[in-house]
Amino acid sequence: AQSVTQPDIHITVSEGASLELRCNYSYGATPYLFWYVQSPGQGLQLLLKYFSGDTLVQGIKGFEAEFKRSQSSFNLRKPSVHWSDAAEYFCAVAGGYQKVTFGTGTKLQVIP
Amino acid sequence: NAGVTQTPKFRVLKTGQSMTLLCAQDMNHEYMYWYRQDPGMGLRLIHYSVGEGTTAKGEVPDGYNVSRLKKQNFLLGLESAAPSQTSVYFCASSRQGAGELFFGEGSRLTVL
Numbered sequence: 431a432q433s434v435t436q437p438d439i440h441i442t443v444s445e446g447a448s449l450e451l452r453c454n455y456s457y458g459a460t461p462y463l464f465w466y467v468q469s470p471g472q473g474l475q476l477l478l479k480y481f482s483g484d485t486l487v488q489g490i491k492g493f494e495a496e497f498k499r500s501q502s503s504f505n506l507r508k509p510s511v512h513w514s515d516a517a518e519y520f521c522a523v524a525g526g527y528q529k530v531t532f533g534t535g536t537k538l539q540v541i542p
Numbered sequence: 543n544a545g546v547t548q549t550p551k552f553r554v555l556k557t558g559q560s561m562t563l564l565c566a567q568d569m570n571h572e573y574m575y576w577y578r579q580d581p582g583m584g585l586r587l588i589h590y591s592v593g594e595g596t597t598a599k600g601e602v603p604d605g606y607n608v609s610r611l612k613k614q615n616f617l618l619g620l621e622s623a624a625p626s627q628t629s630v631y632f633c634a635s636s637r638q639g640a641g642e643l644f645f646g647e648g649s650r651l652t653v654l
Contacts, residue, residue, distance in 0.1 A: 439582070462640045464642075466643075471647075471648075472647060472648075473546070473632055473634075473645030473646050473647050473648055474585075474632070474634075474643070474645045475645070476642050476643070479642060520584060520585065524639075524640030525640075529587060529590065529600065529639075529640070530575075530587075530640060530643060531587070532577075532584045532585040532586075533584055534582060534583060534584040535584050
């Protein structure tokens with residue numbers, strides 16, 4: 431069965447600092463991988479996705495993620511965090527054609 | 543563009559009562575999903591549908607029923623609500639399985 435682990439429940443960074451959110455997945459073959467962001471009281475919005483090809487994918491709002499098959503990881507990065515990035519971030523994996531499995535989320539706090 | 547619309551947004555039930563959550567999408571998507579979100583547990587798939595007239599169980603289907611009589615609508619029913627079903631429920635749709643999910647804003651349900 432597919433699964434996703436986000437080891438960091440809560441992360442605090444200073445505005446302007448770099449950010450990396452960790453994600454590890456479990457799936458027997460090459461998965462489809464996603465990062466979603468959720469602002470308070472809202473639904474989830476797709477930041478970026480990896481299906482195949484270039485292992486470094488670019489997303490919206492200046493985010494990027496790198497697929498590393500050897501480490502079963504898909505970490506999310508941003509070079510310089512803005513206060514508006516404060517939100518909860520979810521990594522997700524889809525191993526089949528029908529179901530997407532989400533991690534437990536990482537809540538990002540940005541301090542001035 | 544409306545996208546995915548969930549009604550109601552808030553509801554309080556007493557144990558044993560029944561209710562239905564309605565999800566409507568205007569993007570002509572084939573796939574629709576119901577998730578529940580609980581603190582520290584991420585999003586867990588309740589039921590999903592791969593097309594009009596079809597439904598399938600997700601990770602946590604017990605206590606819920608669904609119907610997809612029309613392509614644009616996906617209904618989630620609770621026949622006899624229990625306090626353990628207190629949660630935020632999200633509907634999502636996608637054009638293809640394992641593709642980008644488009645989420646509604648959520649429905650907060652409290653069962654007393």
